[in-house]
Amino acid sequence: xxxxxxxxxxxxxxxxxxxxxxxxxxxxxxxxxxxxxxxxxxxxxxxxxxxxxxxxxxxxxxxxxxxxxxxxxxxxxxxxxxxxxxxxxxxxxxxxxxxxxxxxxxxxxxxxxxxxxxxxxxxxxxxxxxxxxxxxxxxxxxxxxxxxxxxxxxxxxxxxxxxxxxxxxxxxxxxxxxxxxxxxxxxxxxxxxxxxxxxxxxxxxxxxxxxxxxxxxxxxxxxxxxxxxxxxxxxxxxxxxxxxxxxxxxxxxxxxxxxxxxxxxxxxxxxxxxxxxxxxxxxxxxxxxxxxxxxxxxxxxxxxxxxxxxxxxxxxxxxxxxxxxxxxxxxxxxxxxxxxxxxxxxxxxxxxxxxxxxxxxxxxxxxxxxxxxxxxxxxxxxxxxxxxxxxxxxxxxxxxxxxxxxxxxxxxxxxxxxxxxxxxxxxxxxxxxxxxxxxxxxxxxxxxxxxxxxxxxxxxxxxxxxxxxxxxxxxxxxxxxxxxxxxxxxxxxxxxxxxxxxxxxxxxxxxxxxxx
Numbered sequence: 001x002x003x004x005x006x007x008x009x010x011x012x013x014x015x016x017x018x019x020x021x022x023x024x025x026x027x028x029x030x031x032x033x034x035x036x037x038x039x040x041x042x043x044x045x046x047x048x049x050x051x052x053x054x055x056x057x058x059x060x061x062x063x064x065x066x067x068x069x070x071x072x073x074x075x076x077x078x079x080x081x082x083x084x085x086x087x088x089x090x091x092x093x094x095x096x097x098x099x100x101x102x103x104x105x106x107x108x109x110x111x112x113x114x115x116x117x118x119x120x121x122x123x124x125x126x127x128x129x130x131x132x133x134x135x136x137x138x139x140x141x142x143x144x145x146x147x148x149x150x151x152x153x154x155x156x157x158x159x160x161x162x163x164x165x166x167x168x169x170x171x172x173x174x175x176x177x178x179x180x181x182x183x184x185x186x187x188x189x190x191x192x193x194x195x196x197x198x199x200x201x202x203x204x205x206x207x208x209x210x211x212x213x214x215x216x217x218x219x220x221x222x223x224x225x226x227x228x229x230x231x232x233x234x235x236x237x238x239x240x241x242x243x244x245x246x247x248x249x250x251x252x253x254x255x256x257x258x259x260x261x262x263x264x265x266x267x268x269x270x271x272x273x274x275x276x277x278x279x280x281x282x283x284x285x286x287x288x289x290x291x292x293x294x295x296x297x298x299x300x301x302x303x304x305x306x307x308x309x310x311x312x313x314x315x316x317x318x319x320x321x322x323x324x325x326x327x328x329x330x331x332x333x334x335x336x337x338x339x340x341x342x343x344x345x346x347x348x349x350x351x352x353x354x355x356x357x358x359x360x361x362x363x364x365x366x367x368x369x370x371x372x373x374x375x376x377x378x379x380x381x382x383x384x385x386x387x388x389x390x391x392x393x394x395x396x397x398x399x400x401x402x403x404x405x406x407x408x409x410x411x412x413x414x415x416x417x418x419x420x421x422x423x424x425x426x427x428x429x430x431x432x433x434x435x436x437x438x439x440x441x442x443x444x445x446x447x448x449x450x451x452x453x454x455x456x457x458x459x460x461x462x463x464x465x466x467x468x469x470x471x472x473x474x475x476x477x478x479x480x481x482x483x484x485x486x487x488x489x490x491x492x493x494x495x496x497x498x499x500x501x502x503x504x505x506x507x508x509x510x511x512x513x514x515x516x
Contacts, residue, residue, distance in 0.1 A: 008095050018056055019081075022049045033398075039404045044438065046080055046081070050076075061073075124474060125191075137487065138477070141172050144179070150180055153483070159191060160474060165198050165346070195353060200357055208251050239265065240253075240265070241267065242266040244303075247268055253265040275298065286324075287318075292307070343374070353379070360389075368399075382396055382406070442474070449465075453485075453486040471501070471503050
């Protein structure tokens with residue numbers, strides 16, 4: 001095959017430009033590189049190289065390499081410099097230039113695989129027999145009194161147990177952990193324990209029950225009991241909802257005899273400090289994005305929101321539903337006093353602390369400082385669930401890599417709300433690739449086999465999602481009445497998929513159906 005030398009020279013020049021930029025990035029981030037844990041020295045450098053590579057649009061380069069029958073550099077994340085140098089060497093050989101093989105890279109293709117496996121083992125323990133990807137299960141409070149439940153979870157295939165500190169109390173957590181340790185001893189299996197640090201979760205406050213809404217009885221006659229039934233505020237497109245910082249229970253809008261609103265609906269917000277951080281025109285999302293609105297005006301302790309999306313006939317907004325401000329620069333972050341107290345418990349009982357709502361490196365540093373204060377070498381995970389956290393991911397990882405071991409949870413629920421559902425396929429792929437470049441294990445979380453776990457029957461889309469989850473080092477299942485069936489099916493899907501996919505690299509086993 002005759003290949004024009006000029007075309008090869010153009011490809012080599014493109015590679016040389018990228019290599020030059022990697023050197024520039026190495027100098028630019030020298031301070032961050034110097035601060036990482038010794039176990040991550042080469043991994044952090046590879047992450048920097050990957051950021052330099054992805055600073056270019058290399059799609060045209062990839063196509064031209066493919067036309068020559070060469071690697072399209074589609075799987076370079078874990079070993080960037082080795083891939084660049086190998087490709088450059090092959091191109092020179094095609095020209096007839098027998099230049100010397102470049103010096104051995106700090107991270108070869110083979111070593112990058114070993115690093116990821118070692119880092120994953122350090123965080124999650126030994127891999128289960130027959131599959132690379134671990135299974136994490138969120139435990140309900142009932143696991144405190146239900147030893148048989150915990151035992152069966154381990155026997156079915158749970159490798160990591162998750163306890164969310166946003167729920168229950170230390171005495172419940174302690175009993176759950178005791179049951180896990182007892183089940184480990186009985187089964188001979190190992191199970192790492194992850195505990196979520198709740199972080200600054202924005203939620204709606206209480207709502208007045210309907211029979212009080214429709215009565216002239218004063219609220220005082222309820223004796224403060226607002227728990228009767230599951231009260232809600234019905235919101236329709238075009239209506240106004242007032243968010244307020246005081247603790248007054250929420251109420252629906254009040255209309256005159258002609259149906260004209262004379263008093264808008266209102267509900268409280270659990271974190272009133274948000275009111276000084278938002279601006280008119282910014283969007284607000286409620287209840288996992290089921291209800292959307294736009295901020296019309298702000299005042300002391302109040303935000304007026306015009307509802308822009310709701311179901312035909314109206315959507316129900318209840319107490320304790322999530323609130324997201326994806327376009328706002330919220331001025332609060334980090335760990336609350338409760339979070340710090342919870343961390344003291346986590347450091348004494350769990351294997352991994354999972355920091356929620358990580359927005360920037362400062363959030364991570366606060367966690368590291370608290371762990372230093374506690375003299376703890378606890379494993380840490382950073383939970384990426386905000387738009388800001390996604391955009392700041394490289395800096396967040398470099399900050400987290402000061403400690404060891406480290407992992408990343410892709411919290412697809414809030415992340416989809418913050419960044420837009422239509423962007424999630426791209427975003428989760430980018431997070432997976434950045435984590436692979438840093439040789440950090442990641443967790444594919446939120447609604448995996450959700451219908452199966454809760455209702456007993458999976459959707460077709462859930463099966464495909466579960467198969468793709470094998471790209472991560474760990475997959476999280478949420479609690480449900482059919483959790484054992486969910487673990488069993490996920491285990492089978494992952495085992496089958498690993499024959500066809502090694503993380504994001506396709507494999508080609510013998511076809512089960514073919515002409516012989």
